[in-house]
Amino acid sequence: MYKIPYARVDCSGNEYKYVKEVLDSGWLTTASKTHKLEENFKKIVGAKHALAVNSCTSALHLALEAVGVQEGDKVLVPTWTFTASAEIIRYLGADPVFLDVDYETSSLTPEIVAESIERYPDAKVLIVVHFAGQAAPMGLEDTDEIMAICRKNGIIVVEDAAHAFPSRCGNQYVGNIGDVTCFSFYANKTMTTGEGGMLTTNKDDIAERVKLMRLHGIDRDVWDRFTSSKVSWEYDIRAPGYKYNMPDINAAVGLAQLEQVFDKRDKRQHCAEFYLDNLKDIEAVDLPKIRVPLSDHAWHIFAITLNNKAQVSRNDLIKLLAEDGIGTSVHYKPLHRMSYYKEKYALENAHYPNSEKLWKGCISLPIYSGLSDEELKYICDRVRVHLKL
Ligand SMILES: *Cc1c(COP(=O)(O)O)cnc(C)c1O
Numbered sequence: 001m002y003k004i005p006y007a008r009v010d011c012s013g014n015e016y017k018y019v020k021e022v023l024d025s026g027w028l029t030t031a032s033k034t035h036k037l038e039e040n041f042k043k044i045v046g047a048k049h050a051l052a053v054n055s056c057t058s059a060l061h062l063a064l065e066a067v068g069v070q071e072g073d074k075v076l077v078p079t080w081t082f083t084a085s086a087e088i089i090r091y092l093g094a095d096p097v098f099l100d101v102d103y104e105t106s107s108l109t110p111e112i113v114a115e116s117i118e119r120y121p122d123a124k125v126l127i128v129v130h131f132a133g134q135a136a137p138m139g140l141e142d143t144d145e146i147m148a149i150c151r152k153n154g155i156i157v158v159e160d161a162a163h164a165f166p167s168r169c170g171n172q173y174v175g176n177i178g179d180v181t182c183f184s185f186y187a188n189k190t191m192t193t194g195e196g197g198m199l200t201t202n203k204d205d206i207a208e209r210v211k212l213m214r215l216h217g218i219d220r221d222v223w224d225r226f227t228s229s230k231v232s233w234e235y236d237i238r239a240p241g242y243k244y245n246m247p248d249i250n251a252a253v254g255l256a257q258l259e260q261v262f263d264k265r266d267k268r269q270h271c272a273e274f275y276l277d278n279l280k281d282i283e284a285v286d287l288p289k290i291r292v293p294l295s296d297h298a299w300h301i302f303a304i305t306l307n308n309k310a311q312v313s314r315n316d317l318i319k320l321l322a323e324d325g326i327g328t329s330v331h332y333k334p335l336h337r338m339s340y341y342k343e344k345y346a347l348e349n350a351h352y353p354n355s356e357k358l359w360k361g362c363i364s365l366p367i368y369s370g371l372s373d374e375e376l377k378y379i380c381d382r383v384r385v386h387l388k389l
Helices: 015-025 032-045 056-066 084-091 110-119 146-153 204-213 222-227 248-259 261-278 314-323 339-344 353-361 373-386
Strands: 049-053 074-078 095-099 125-129 156-160 180-184 197-201 302-306 362-365
Touching (some): 015 032, 015 248, 032 049, 032 197, 056 084, 056 156, 056 180, 056 197, 056 204, 084 125, 095 110, 146 156, 248 261, 261 302, 261 373, 314 362, 314 373, 353 362
Parallel strands (some): 074 095, 125 156, 156 180
Antiparallel strands (some): 049 197, 180 197
16 A cells, blocks of 8 residues: 655755755854855845745744734735734734635635725735745736736735745746745745745845844844954844744755755646646546646645535545545635634634635645655545545
């Protein structure tokens, strides 16, 4: 029998070599490896600034702080996401307004965004989640897509790109589209530093603020203090900042991961094509709608949805596949169903019909570079058997 976990970390590149260099250097916190990771990352996405931090959650928190979100502000966010996308709104005392998503793409659409801005004219910021690694329809400035709608209405766009590296939208990489973009290097993401994240922006004022706030509000970063010719002990505190910097041990892993990030993306695309091809005739399964070229998708998650023709429930299918040695996951139990948000904001399931439909049937299949065609075929065969076809 096969044993196929839901996710499998691959550190087969220069990870050990670069980590050893850090350990041998005697400097384990933020230093040259982190700077190099920022430089290399920036070159790929094409943004003016890339700032490494210790998680995507930290990046999102810093992003909202830097764009000026304050107590009592309203921030639009999809319900179809991980809690990190919304909890950071509460860190600042602001309030999330949860939006339903499109059933076919599990994403916000220009229509949903336009309608919610009309309904909540005092909303300041929109958080866009590029679900599964497919860029949401951000559009270029001259289209009627999400960016144009937000620009017209003075809404700041913060992107949760935890799934979306490397992803493209038109001729831009995600990370070079909205006002601020936040990436995750968590253990199971498309590239990892164990824990870590990256924030990109083209705006100098946002970058300045994030740099200050990611390390205690100190006006010079620690590395600069030790490499600059100025007296090294001298610094000022300009705000009560956070401790969100990325250590060099983690950055070393990230540098090695970055070297293989496109190769691994191509392999995940192969998995996705295998699934799309081998599951397409199963009536009980709705496949994700792919609206970008396959090569523009990061393919972090491959989520299928059981529709009302399915003879087994989602939870039963998860159990049956687990008995077959196949690990799966669920993305997501939507936030309007989570007790904290549900109770605090008196949310009702009926207001999120598409997310409810997705939640009832969604199941994420393994998708990573190390999956063989035999394993992919086995997964498809077992799904087919359990759906009685
Ligand atoms: C993983 C994830 C995050 C959080 O990333 P961390 O690096 O663990 O903080 C945020 N948003 C989404 C959509 C995620 O999947």
